[in-house]
Amino acid sequence: MQKFIDGWYSPSLHKQMNIAVYGHYGFSLLMLPTAAADFLEYERFSLIHAIAPLINAGKVKVFSINSINNESWLNNSMHPRDKSIRHNQFNDYVFNEVLPYIKSKTSPETPIIVSGASFGALHAVNLFLKRPDLINGVIGMSGDYNLQSYTKGYYDQDVYFNNPMAYLPNLNDEPALSLLRHRKNIYIISGSGSYEMPEASRRLSEVFNAKGINHELAIWGNDMPHDWPTWHKVLPFYLENRF
Numbered sequence: 001m002q003k004f005i006d007g008w009y010s011p012s013l014h015k016q017m018n019i020a021v022y023g024h025y026g027f028s029l030l031m032l033p034t035a036a037a038d039f040l041e042y043e044r045f046s047l048i049h050a051i052a053p054l055i056n057a058g059k060v061k062v063f064s065i066n067s068i069n070n071e072s073w074l075n076n077s078m079h080p081r082d083k084s085i086r087h088n089q090f091n092d093y094v095f096n097e098v099l100p101y102i103k104s105k106t107s108p109e110t111p112i113i114v115s116g117a118s119f120g121a122l123h124a125v126n127l128f129l130k131r132p133d134l135i136n137g138v139i140g141m142s143g144d145y146n147l148q149s150y151t152k153g154y155y156d157q158d159v160y161f162n163n164p165m166a167y168l169p170n171l172n173d174e175p176a177l178s179l180l181r182h183r184k185n186i187y188i189i190s191g192s193g194s195y196e197m198p199e200a201s202r203r204l205s206e207v208f209n210a211k212g213i214n215h216e217l218a219i220w221g222n223d224m225p226h227d228w229p230t231w232h233k234v235l236p237f238y239l240e241n242r243f
Helices: 052-056 080-105 119-130 164-170 174-182 198-210 228-242
Strands: 003-010 015-022 027-032 060-065 112-117 137-141 185-190 216-219
Touching (some): 015 080, 027 080, 027 119, 052 228, 080 119, 112 119, 119 164, 164 198, 185 228, 198 216
Parallel strands (some): 027 060, 027 112, 185 216
Antiparallel strands (some): 015 060
């Protein structure tokens, strides 16, 4: 498998940010880590290995970035307002730096799908909903799509506008909704096993339905826990059968 590691000093985040790139051709898959993990997490836990046949076949080219959750919602020593600010800086990093980088390594026409598991799923869905003009679809695995699950009671307008379960029900901008309704690759997936929250995926699906946003909700069985073996099965299945 072709792999290289790149990076740059991010003006949005004011720190060095690395990115791992796997493959040579295909649509672009931007992967956001779980919890406070890094850009090599999906390789370290063998998810990249699980999708390697698709990467080697030129179906998908994968870009994996760092999280900064340990500098925002998972950092108990930060003031909550600073966490909100840092979260928005991460969004800016993705939109203004990562997506142009991906285009520079593929082409302006190559679709970008964003994906993540657990906390990464919330980020993936939020980024997609904010900029469906830049991101063509999303694969959310085992997510809780209510940001307030992580804010420990804190609430401000940035929490609201980064919380799909808050802002999406109130989204009435027709151009934005029209673009979301025309996106064909929206997949919300959860297991039903230990530590999974399938009801969170169902709630998000209900909001999508209310807004007329086409998507696929899949709740897998009780043998699918909130853990890597589930994502090893889910991601290859969707990449192979839906793209």
